[in-house]
Amino acid sequence: MEAEHLKIKKISRLNGRQREEIRELEAICHAADKTKSKVYLASDQNATDIPCFFLAYINECLVGFLGIYLPTMEEAEIKAFVHPQQRQKGYFGKLFNRAKKVLTQIGVKRFIFIHEANSKAALPVLESLEAQLERSEYILSYRRTDETGFSNPEELILTELSEKTQDSTIKQEVFRLYKELFQMSEEEIKHHFDQILESIFEQEGKFYLIWKNNKILGCCATSFKEKNTWLYDFGIDKEFQGQGHGKHMLELVVHELRSISTLSNCTQNIFLHVNGANKVALSLYTDFGFEVIEQYNYYCVK
Secondary structure, eight states: OOOGEEEEESSSSSHHHHHHHHHHHHHHHHHTTTOOOOOOOGGGGSSSSSOOEEEETTTEEEEEEEEEEEOOOOOOOOEEEOOOOGOOSSHHHHHHHHHHHHHTTTTTEEEEEEEEOOOOOHHHHHHHHOOOEEEEEEEEEEEEOOOOOOTTTTOOOOOOOOOOOOOOOHHHHHHHHHHHHHOOHHHHHHHHHHHHHHHHHSHHHEEEEEEEETEEEEEEEEEEEEEEEEEEEEEOOOOGSSSSSHHHHHHHHHHHHHHHHHHHHOOOOEEEEEETTOHHHHHHHHHHHHEEEEEEEEEEEO
C-alpha cells in the first residue's frame, strides 16, 4: 500500500460507524504497544466547532487516528495512533500536518502530545518533531481496604451543587476558587462549569463544596463512567492551605462516594489524575491510599 492512496477525513462529529472503527484500531494499538488509555470521542469537549478528529484511510480501512482537545484557544492537546503494520510510512506526519493547518488558522500556537509512558513506538516520532517534555501526569487508583470507620474531627460540611443552583454568591465563590487554584480565565471557567452542570443534569457527575464555619473550604468534582468514579478539580482555598485540611476533605468526599456506591449496590472504583509537578497533591493522595497505576508524559511542539 502506497502513501499516495492515503485519504484523510477531518470531522467535527463522529457517527456510530466511525466510533467503532476508531475503537477497533485503538484496541489493536493497545495490544501492540501495551497501552490502555482510551481517546475521548465526544465532540462537546471543545468550545469551538472546528474539526477535532482526523481519520486516515487506505482503501476504506482506517489505519490512523488523531484527536484534539483545546484546553485554551492557543493550545491543543493531541492523541494519535497508527496501525502497527502501517507505521514508518509517514502517515502520522500527514495526519499531524493536516490537523496543524486547521489549528494554526484559529490561533493555536502550542501542540501538546500526550504520550503513555509504556509506549516506546511514539518516542522516535516525538524526537523527529523536536518535542520537549514539559510535564508528567499520573493516574491514581484508590486501593485502601483497611478503612476502620469514618470520622470528621473538623466538623466539615459537604454540600452537593445542583444544576438548578441560582445562588449568585456561591457561583462567584466557585469561580474565584477556580481562577486562583487552576489559573483559568473567566471564559474558560464558564465553559468548564457549564460542562460540570451538564454532567450533573445528565446524572453523569456531581460537584461538591466543602464548608467549615460557614466558609467554603474547597471543592471537588466527580465524573461517573461505567463502574468508575473520577475525582477532579479537587482544591483548597488558598486561605486554608497548609493547615492539614486536605486529608479531611478527601476523607469526606471518599466517604460520600462509598455511601453512594453502597446505596446503589454497585462497587465503584475511584480514580484521579495529578500533575507530577504538584508534589504536595501527589503526596496527599498516596498517603491517603491512592496508588499510581499509569503515567502520561506531555511533550510540546511550538
